[in-house]
Amino acid sequence: MRRSDFDYVLPPELIAQHPAERRSASRLLHVGPGDVLDDRQMTDLPDLLAPGDLLVFNDTRVIPARVFGIKPTGGRVEILVERVLDAQEFLAQLGASKKPKPGSQILVGADERLTVMGREDDLFRLRYEGADGVMAFLERAGQMPLPPYIAHAPSAEDRERYQTIFAREPGAVAAPTAGLHFDTPLLEALRARGIATATLTLHIGAGTFQPVRVENISEHRMHAEWYRIDAPLCAAIEAARARGGRVVAVGTTVTRALESAALEQGRERTVAPISGETRLFITPGFRFRIIDRLLTNFHLPQSTLLMLVCAFGGRERMLRAYDHAVAQRYRFFSYGDAMLIDPV
Known part of the structure; x- marks a missing residue:
């Protein structure tokens, strides 16, 4: 069909x-x-x-799966988590003018960092470098991942x-x-x-x-x-x-x-x-x-x-x-x- x-x-x-x-x-x-x-x-x-x-x-x-970060070059990155793999790593879609390379980092907020570990098909494998784990990081830094056809920003x-x-x-x-x-x-x-x-x-x-x-x-x-x-x-x-x-x-x-x-x-x-x-x-x-x-x-x-x-x-x-x-x-x-x- x-x-x-x-x-x-x-x-x-x-x-x-x-x-x-x-x-x-x-x-x-x-x-x-x-x-x-x-x-x-x-x-x-x-x-x-x-x-x-x-x-x-x-x-x-x-989970609050949408996160916004900055590349070392200053470019903006939108991260949409696809799946949490373990306490530190997750797969995500990345939206950026130029996709980051393996080994590069993404800064989130004032002092939290994600390391790009590599690609798996059309997804990126990212590692959260904080001690408290991915889920705590997302609760702190993430937004609700509303579908693309909902026009307003996530609210309470x-x-x-x-x-x-x-x-x-x-x-x-x-x-x-x-x-x-x-x-x-x-x-x-x-x-x-x-x-x-x-x-x-x-x-x-x-x-x-x-x-x-x-x-x-x-x-x-x-x-x-x-x-x-x-x-x-x-x-x-x-x-x-x-x-x-x-x-x-x-x-x-x-x-x-x-x-x-x-x-x-x-x-x-x-x-x-x-x-x-x-x-x-x-x-x-x-x-x-x-x-x-x-x-x-x-x-x-x-x-x-x-x-x-x-x-x-x-x-x-x-x-x-x-x-x-x-x-x-x-x-x-x-x-x-x-x-x-x-x-x-």
């Missing part, structure tokens, strides 16, 4: 620049069986699920709202945005309805914002992202299967983690504990082994995320749903509204 097969026209004013006043105040487009399109609210979600269903969330926490509001209420495992440089719609009252309503919840971890990298640059999508290569599925989630999936419940993935990252595990383990409908890296690129024709329904935000045209959504819900059906969402003035992308998708 071709990249242009996943295009749609989006008026720029529909790109949400700020979150809804309350997390669960977002709108929800239910893409039901066949061509059913039902305009709802996130607070209707309990009624759209059944007792015994299982919602799976990503508990990754966004973004520090809170560009995190899910489940966020507990630091390491992501982008939020698992489908989870941003959940707050305590909504979770209480789901529990009262008999709907279970569980979590996994997938640390989203900056590659999530990288466009597909090739027209033939089979030539696209995903960046690696680390994920972990623990025993409690595996038991929750088995329990949901036993009672006839459905596994509802909250977001594309949950989908990729669960389906990566199933592929790696050669399993169907259940998974075992696992941790590792995934480069899984889900496109139409993929056979889903674990997830039964998908809750997700509206994604960029021609993006890998939209391709995943089309793989699950059908390309023509999803593009019709996107056209409907545009016509009904839904809010798009990270701070936008959501859709609940039944399979084709």
Whole structure:
């Protein structure tokens, strides 16, 4: 298939620049069986699920991954962390008029230094020279890595709202945005309805914002992202299967983690504990082994995320749903509204 097969026209004013006043105040487009399109609210979600269903969330926490520094020559460098490797080193994208050479240093603030260790594909390996480690350095010097389509500088509001209420495992440089719609009252309503919840971890990298640059999508290569599925989630999936419940993935990252595990383990409908890296690129024709329904935000045209959504819900059906969402003035992308998708 071709990249242009996943295009749609989006008026720029529909790109949400700020979150809804309350997390669960977002709108929800239910893409039901066949061509059913039902305009709802996130607070209707309990009624759209059944007792015994299982919602799976990503508990990754966004780190302040955007840092600005100066080269010894005085040139400005923008650093976007892709992945923290250990206590001192990390991979990053660098924005500079001239890329720094291995062995050179980048000054951050008055007295903190990063050493360029080398390149790994299109990323740079950097070493933080302070004693307290990379994570403490980023908390001190970094900014929230808002997506490029959000025009304002990161604020205190973004520090809170560009995190899910489940966020507990630091390491992501982008939020698992489908989870941003959940707050305590909504979770209480789901529990009262008999709907279970569980979590996994997938640390989203900056590659999530990288466009597909090739027209033939089979030539696209995903960046690696680390994920972990623990025993409690595996038991929750088995329990949901036993009672006839459905596994509802909250977001594309949950989908990729669960389906990566199933592929790696050669399993169907259940998974075992696992941790590792995934480069899984889900496109139409993929056979889903674990997830039964998908809750997700509206994604960029021609993006890998939209391709995943089309793989699950059908390309023509999803593009019709996107056209409907545009016509009904839904809010798009990270701070936008959501859709609940039944399979084709």
